[in-house]
Amino acid sequence: MSTPAIPRKISVTRQSPALGAVIEGVDLASDLSENTLDELKDAFGRYSVVFFRGQDLTPQQHIDLAERWGTINVNRFFKPLEDYPQIAQVIKEADQKENIGAVWHTDQSYDEIPAMGSILYARKVPEVGGDTIFSSMYLAYESLSDGMKDMLGGLKAWHSSRHAFGYGATDREHYEDGRFANPDLATQDALHPVVITHPITGKKALYVNTDFTVRFDGWTIEESKPLLDFLYAHGARQEFTCRFHWEPGSIAFWDNRATWHYALNDYHGEQRIMHRITLEGVPLN
Numbered sequence: 001m002s003t004p005a006i007p008r009k010i011s012v013t014r015q016s017p018a019l020g021a022v023i024e025g026v027d028l029a030s031d032l033s034e035n036t037l038d039e040l041k042d043a044f045g046r047y048s049v050v051f052f053r054g055q056d057l058t059p060q061q062h063i064d065l066a067e068r069w070g071t072i073n074v075n076r077f078f079k080p081l082e083d084y085p086q087i088a089q090v091i092k093e094a095d096q097k098e099n100i101g102a103v104w105h106t107d108q109s110y111d112e113i114p115a116m117g118s119i120l121y122a123r124k125v126p127e128v129g130g131d132t133i134f135s136s137m138y139l140a141y142e143s144l145s146d147g148m149k150d151m152l153g154g155l156k157a158w159h160s161s162r163h164a165f166g167y168g169a170t171d172r173e174h175y176e177d178g179r180f181a182n183p184d185l186a187t188q189d190a191l192h193p194v195v196i197t198h199p200i201t202g203k204k205a206l207y208v209n210t211d212f213t214v215r216f217d218g219w220t221i222e223e224s225k226p227l228l229d230f231l232y233a234h235g236a237r238q239e240f241t242c243r244f245h246w247e248p249g250s251i252a253f254w255d256n257r258a259t260w261h262y263a264l265n266d267y268h269g270e271q272r273i274m275h276r277i278t279l280e281g282v283p284l285n
Helices: 034-047 059-069 137-142 146-153 221-235
Strands: 011-014 021-024 049-052 084-092 117-124 132-136 156-160 189-193 195-197 204-206 213-216 241-244 251-255 259-263 272-279
Touching: 011 034, 021 034, 034 049, 034 251, 049 241, 059 084, 059 117, 059 272, 132 137, 132 251, 137 204, 137 221, 146 195, 189 195, 213 221, 251 259
Parallel strands: 021 049
Antiparallel strands: 011 021, 049 251, 084 272, 117 251, 117 272, 132 241, 132 259, 156 189, 156 213, 195 204
């Protein structure tokens, strides 16, 4: 006699044809069952970014949730939440002009072992604006010509934290107002394949980004720029994306190996407070 199927407890609604899904029917502050966690992991693998609304998490519950998925990576540069160094604060005050993340990127690709994913929790958001856009790097790769795939398949690229967080960046508003710190720690340079095989799904994905990729291995910066510019424009094509509107208590959990994201800076004069936890990944091949 076959074992009856365990009924699904969560509701999954696609956010766009490209990627993303809104998940309902789960309280992330609770002690999630293994069955529910497996359902969430399945959705995460299928859609690359999953969204939740109406969640009420303390900082410790945010940490507990992240630790059910993996090991937390403590960010070197973002201002941490007091008493909770695992949580990076992603803040824009009403009098600040620049937000954090207003460029297509994937978190911490400058590390030799890049981040697996990030869990971003909305504490306070503007009444309108402040959305985040995500793009599928699976689709970005799959839509390339066979000739381009063949060329990229033999390339690796250097990623670096130096220009984004090092002393050359200390004139940015983020350092002047204390949202960033520790420019002396921005010493990371990492070499990754331009096309990776995702360690969980086995699918191929484009792995360069505008924030941290510097050049192709064996190429100069000048030689790399035309091809990188093409890939950046290609990866941002509208048909690869989904857009998420934040509310207080919203959570986005994205796969840094399969997505880019871009935080819109269209809410001047309003405060936006987000808490982010990033999870350790594995070497990329």
